[in-house]
Amino acid sequence: MIDIRTCSRFAVLTVSCIGLISAAPPNEVPGRGVLCLGTFIYFVEKVGNQCRAGQDPEFQARIASYSQRFDDYIVRNTGGDPAVLEKFKEGQNLNSEDHRYICEGDVAESYDGFKSADAGELDRAVDELLADDGPPSFGDCV
Template sequence: MIDTRTYPRIAILTLSSIKLISAAPTNEVPGRGVLCLGTFIYFVEKTEQQCRAGEDPEFQARIASYSKRFDDYIVRNTGGDPAVLEKFKEGQNLNSEDRRYICEGDAAESYDGFKSADAGELDRAVDALLAKNGPPSFGDCV
């Protein structure tokens, strides 16, 4: 099952993009940090969908690809039930339709941070984090 320890959403969303990318531990227990970086990716994707559709097609396609990879990893490593993923996203308030919550403040800043991050570095961080199967957890990225 998913490690659902409560982390303040504000703290997660206000990390710098450098810290976000370094949230992917390369020599640690498989699955550790997946929920942390995955949550950032999901918020960036949600911001794109609700607030910035079509503005940055290449960046948004890359984020959508990451999001799909995190979805697949989480479902595969929590028993194969997509309902577990949906419950996790609901618990992180990722299903919010509140435009102010998604389009302003911390969520919008996360989008900008990821957009300005080095694409190759982010690709490598996602690849390393998702390279080995293991129970997804937040790890210690906050």
């Protein structure tokens, strides 16, 4: 069952995240915002793998590389235990196999939003966010 509150929140977060990418504000506290942007990257990767396999290979490869960087950052900055990352992803419903949840609506639309974002701006936002180690948090995202 799809939680409407989660979908509504995801829509608001998608708009906020696209704004975050385009503004790329200085990251004053290391780790702040990592979970926010990471969650979007993870969902975009999941949409690509589960719903749009074979489409946009360069974009999907770039998103996969971001995803790996977020994985590494989160594990490294939460004590080195990959189980912490898996627990986080489970809590964000990132392990969902529900085709409708992933391939329709707000989650699927986030793929198009990130695909249409300027690649250089997204690269810079990810680089800046992951530049310095610190406890991963959502920051102002939610």
